[in-house]
Amino acid sequence: xxxxxxxxxxxxxxxxxxxxxxxxxxxxxxxxxxxxxxxxxxxxxxxxxxxxxxxxxxxxxxxxxxxxxxxxxxxxxxxxxxxxxxxxxxxxxxxxxxxxxxxxxxxxxxxxxxxxxxxxxxxxxxxxxxxxxxxxxxxxxxxxxxxxxxxxxxxxxxxxxxxxxxxxxxxxxxxxxxxxxxxxxxxxxxxxxxxxxxxxxxxxxxxxxxxxxxxxxxxxxxxxxxxxxxxxxxxxxxxxxxxxxxxxxxxxxxxxxxxxxxxxxxxxxxxxxxxxxxxxxxxxxxxxxxxxxxxxxxxxxxxxxxxxxxxxxxxxxxxxxxxxxxxxxxxxxxxxxxxxxxxxxxxxxxxxxxxxxxxxxxxxxxxxxxxxxxxxxxxxxxxxxxxxxxx
Amino acid sequence: xxxxxxxxxxxxxxxxxxxxxxxxxxxxxxxxxxxxxxxxxxxxxxxxxxxxxxxxxxxxxxxxxxxxxxxxxxxxxxxxxxxxxxxxxxxxxxxxxxxxxxxxxxxxxxxxxxxxxxxxxxxxxxxxxxxxxxxxxxxxxxxxxxxxxxxxxxxxxxxxxxxxxxxxxxxxxxxxxxxxxxxxxxxxxxxxxxxxxxxxxxxxxxxxxxxxxxxxxxxxxxxxxxxxxxxxxxxxxxxxxxxxxxxxxxxxxxxxxxxxxxxxxxxxxxxxxxxxxxxxxxxxxxxxxxxxxxxxxxxxxxxxxxxxxxxxxxxxxxxxxxxxxxxxxxxxxxxxxxxxxxxxxxxxxxxxxxxxxxxxxxxxxxxxxxxxxxxxxxxxxxxxxxxxxxxxxxxxxxxxxxxxxxxxxxxxxxxxxxxxxxxxxxxxxxxxxxxxxxxxxxxxxxxxxxxxxxxxxxxxxxxxxxxxxxxxxxxxxxxxxxxxxxxxxxxxxxxxxxxxxxxxxxxxxxxxxxxxxxxxxxxxxx
Numbered sequence: 001x002x003x004x005x006x007x008x009x010x011x012x013x014x015x016x017x018x019x020x021x022x023x024x025x026x027x028x029x030x031x032x033x034x035x036x037x038x039x040x041x042x043x044x045x046x047x048x049x050x051x052x053x054x055x056x057x058x059x060x061x062x063x064x065x066x067x068x069x070x071x072x073x074x075x076x077x078x079x080x081x082x083x084x085x086x087x088x089x090x091x092x093x094x095x096x097x098x099x100x101x102x103x104x105x106x107x108x109x110x111x112x113x114x115x116x117x118x119x120x121x122x123x124x125x126x127x128x129x130x131x132x133x134x135x136x137x138x139x140x141x142x143x144x145x146x147x148x149x150x151x152x153x154x155x156x157x158x159x160x161x162x163x164x165x166x167x168x169x170x171x172x173x174x175x176x177x178x179x180x181x182x183x184x185x186x187x188x189x190x191x192x193x194x195x196x197x198x199x200x201x202x203x204x205x206x207x208x209x210x211x212x213x214x215x216x217x218x219x220x221x222x223x224x225x226x227x228x229x230x231x232x233x234x235x236x237x238x239x240x241x242x243x244x245x246x247x248x249x250x251x252x253x254x255x256x257x258x259x260x261x262x263x264x265x266x267x268x269x270x271x272x273x274x275x276x277x278x279x280x281x282x283x284x285x286x287x288x289x290x291x292x293x294x295x296x297x298x299x300x301x302x303x304x305x306x307x308x309x310x311x312x313x314x315x316x317x318x319x320x321x322x323x324x325x326x327x328x329x330x331x332x333x334x335x336x337x338x339x340x341x342x343x344x345x346x347x348x349x350x351x352x353x354x355x356x357x358x359x360x361x362x363x364x365x366x367x368x369x370x371x372x373x374x375x376x377x378x379x380x381x382x383x384x385x386x387x388x389x390x391x
Numbered sequence: 392x393x394x395x396x397x398x399x400x401x402x403x404x405x406x407x408x409x410x411x412x413x414x415x416x417x418x419x420x421x422x423x424x425x426x427x428x429x430x431x432x433x434x435x436x437x438x439x440x441x442x443x444x445x446x447x448x449x450x451x452x453x454x455x456x457x458x459x460x461x462x463x464x465x466x467x468x469x470x471x472x473x474x475x476x477x478x479x480x481x482x483x484x485x486x487x488x489x490x491x492x493x494x495x496x497x498x499x500x501x502x503x504x505x506x507x508x509x510x511x512x513x514x515x516x517x518x519x520x521x522x523x524x525x526x527x528x529x530x531x532x533x534x535x536x537x538x539x540x541x542x543x544x545x546x547x548x549x550x551x552x553x554x555x556x557x558x559x560x561x562x563x564x565x566x567x568x569x570x571x572x573x574x575x576x577x578x579x580x581x582x583x584x585x586x587x588x589x590x591x592x593x594x595x596x597x598x599x600x601x602x603x604x605x606x607x608x609x610x611x612x613x614x615x616x617x618x619x620x621x622x623x624x625x626x627x628x629x630x631x632x633x634x635x636x637x638x639x640x641x642x643x644x645x646x647x648x649x650x651x652x653x654x655x656x657x658x659x660x661x662x663x664x665x666x667x668x669x670x671x672x673x674x675x676x677x678x679x680x681x682x683x684x685x686x687x688x689x690x691x692x693x694x695x696x697x698x699x700x701x702x703x704x705x706x707x708x709x710x711x712x713x714x715x716x717x718x719x720x721x722x723x724x725x726x727x728x729x730x731x732x733x734x735x736x737x738x739x740x741x742x743x744x745x746x747x748x749x750x751x752x753x754x755x756x757x758x759x760x761x762x763x764x765x766x767x768x769x770x771x772x773x774x775x776x777x778x779x780x781x782x783x784x785x786x787x788x789x790x791x792x793x794x795x796x797x798x799x800x801x802x803x804x805x806x807x808x809x810x811x812x813x814x815x816x817x818x819x820x821x822x823x824x825x826x827x828x829x830x831x832x833x834x835x836x837x838x839x840x841x842x843x844x845x846x847x848x849x850x851x852x853x854x855x856x857x858x859x860x861x862x863x864x865x866x867x868x869x870x871x872x873x874x875x876x877x878x879x880x881x882x883x884x885x886x887x888x889x890x891x892x893x894x895x896x897x898x899x900x901x902x903x904x905x906x907x908x909x910x911x912x913x914x915x916x917x
Binding site for chain 1: 428449467479483487591646727870898899
């Protein structure tokens with residue numbers, strides 16, 4: 001029987017006052033601090049009220065450099081005050097602290113083994129020695145009001161960040177959390193998987209996170225790369241297979257509606273002028289390959305009647321092109337537009353520019369930035385540029 | 392004597408201090424087999440097989456030179472110089488007719504790849520998605536340098552540059568990031584077109600052929616008299632030299648650093664390219680050739696901007712009395728277009744298991760500066776959106792959106808509920824409705840997942856969707872699809888994934904698809 005377990009506590013404590021204890025929350029991660037079993041009777045409050053210093057029972061707390069160090073007092077430490085005798089489990093010493101086994105081991109019976117503790121060291125990097133100047137209460141709270149200390153007297157990430165706050169010191173997940181091979185954080189433990197949990201870093205993996213994490217990924221000092229290799233991003237965004245629930249099944253038939261709206265933004269993963277065109281052309285939907293689609297025969301046309309008409313009519317394609325020409329670009333190469341929309345000889349010179357285009361800021365910006373685009377249609381001297389003059 | 396020399400060499404080598412590098416690998420082998428239709432309005436559709444093989448390899452070499460080993464062993468936070476390598480390589484090839492087949496084009500039988508150069512993406516493609524060496528912790532942890540093929544995602548798409556990125560900590564709470572290099576294009580060494588700016592095609596490229604008098608020339612397909620070689624991995628005929636020139640890119644961003652509850656960033660990025668001049672033999676044309684672009688008046692610029700952006704973003708995360716309020720705003724100004732082409736703003740409100748997110752989004756499609764699509768795209772759209780999430784005994788998501796066009800609208804709602812049905816069983820149902828510009832869709836899906844053994848995951852999903860594109864009421868149809876997938880963890884970190892999809896709809900008969908993945912670094916979802 002190990003009577004040393006009588007005085008089990010989870011970490012150092014102090015009666016030193018000054019800094020306010022961290023706020024009590026229900027934020028203890030079951031992965032970092034798995035459920036404990038502490039079949040003990042103990043009162044920190046009574047010990048502290050008697051003036052016992054934390055270091056009296058936890059002497060290693062000021063020198064420990066690892067979270068796996070056992071800082072619990074041994075039976076020998078208890079014996080300093082408690083006149084424990086293993087051979088006398090019912091021993092009572094007048095004017096001395098309790099020494100009976102059952103004083104601490106509730107329900108102790110000589111006929112049964114002492115119930116064991118179940119206490120797993122947290123998978124963290126923690127140096128008590130580095131925090132030796134910090135009052136114990138800063139991390140462990142005010143134990144003067146606590147009997148048996150549990151994981152609720154261990155610091156949460158929020159309480160850590162109350163000191164390790166915004167500032168000029170680098171702060172990385174790996175400063176406290178264990179890393180595995182390759183420098184990524186170890187996230188899988190026997191007690192569960194470590195996932196961000198709304199701890200003030202704004203990166204909690206909420207519902208639907210796999211589909212919608214743009215805002216989190218854009219945050220400064222985003223912590224994604226602490227756990228995820230960048231290949232995970234690329235494998236999905238530029239990958240050859242997608243999660244089965246991203247696009248609905250048989251998406252070939254349903255994608256046109258999304259593509260015309262540009263919602264979701266297809267360009268986040270696909271390049272219209274290569275990915276979309278290649279597939280459409282090969283599938284006989286484009287203009288260049290072998291296709292039975294026929295713009296003359298309304299029964300065999302891809303687009304509805306009046307889609308693109310040189311002689312007026314609804315000319316619906318202009319509307320679509322103005323709104324989301326990316327959907328046009330998924331079948332048509334830019335040269336095809338120039339059959340009609342060009343100032344070149346032979347073209348019907350159907351302008352795509354809105355009124356007052358030439359004097360507009362956009363015309364000037366495009367011409368100033370890249371006149372090569374303008375030169376695809378406008379060749380003669382009087383047509384070149386918005387405010388171009390010959391050198 | 393020889394033995395002594397060998398022994399000496401062995402001793403010399405073994406006496407050298409061991410430089411322990413940490414390797415991390417993730418390899419995936421993906422095989423896909425399915426058919427795509429080549430649509431025929433007259434007669435039966437053709438079926439083009441895809442037999443696609445993909446091999447990926449993600450590699451991390453950590454702490455090269457063991458510079459941080461001592462602190463790591465002491466379980467101290469990493470400080471000081473740390474050198475690492477990260478890369479992701481992919482080989483992708485389609486053995487099927489879809490890419491590697493031939494087709495009758497006119498009266499000539501040609502490789503599909505020659506007719507559709509875009510298919511080269513999946514023909515023996517060797518892509519280095521990224522690969523860079525990182526020097527972190529320089530100058531007392533104030534500088535981080537990345538050299539090689541680095542990625543940059545501004546939230547509206549990913550770019551890659553072959554060059555370098557340097558991040559430096561300014562006086563708190565600011566940091567600066569500068570980057571420079573060549574933008575990755577399809578024509579870059581082990582490049583990939585996915586990183587290339589959209590809008591310019593890889594086919595039917597033209598050159599300006601001068602006329603008898605200035606201004607009377609015409610754009611024509613680039614002279615085909617150049618020597619044609621039978622290349623099995625790319626088109627033999629297409630020649631688009633402007634798409635092969637290098638695109639220098641520079642960027643700079645100033646952002647907040649090490650702030651927990653708020654952040655902001657201001658950035659600028661510019662990509663440009665040289666204008667292609669003369670191609671081929673100068674006198675091969677009837678009149679004096681002045682280059683790829685018309686230049687009779689000196690109107691062809693020496694360079695052109697492909698993209699030029701200034702962007703800003705800000706966010707905050709305020710928590711009070713159990714309520715989280717997280718507003719955010721992102722905006723991008725395309726200086727090339729003198730237009731705000733992307734912007735969104737919203738706020739996340741969370742309390743207990745409830746989360747509500749109203750937002751507004753502005754969108755104007757923009758393209759590579761060389762693309763004439765830039766002149767066509769002039770009507771931005773604005774979306775109003777609201778999302779709701781609930782995470783309790785069940786998890787639920789609901790989204791609604793409304794978009795206004797100048798003379799039309801579009802909108803929709805979708806919702807889903809997921810819960811644990813029994814031990815190792817989970818179920819989920821979703822419903823979708825949208826309408827307006829683009830078309831109408833209504834439908835729903837059901838999904839169940841089961842984990843009968845610790846190393847086996849099974850999942851099934853069925854969806855039924857009615858689709859009515861607004862362009863053409865003749866093509867209304869109902870489509871259904873069932874997907875079954877299984878993951879078997881063969882050993883620690885080794886898994887086999889299998890996916891089978893069967894689609895049935897009014898347009899097509901039954902279509903099937905199978906995907907198998909060998910994953911050599913498997914980690915199950917939490």
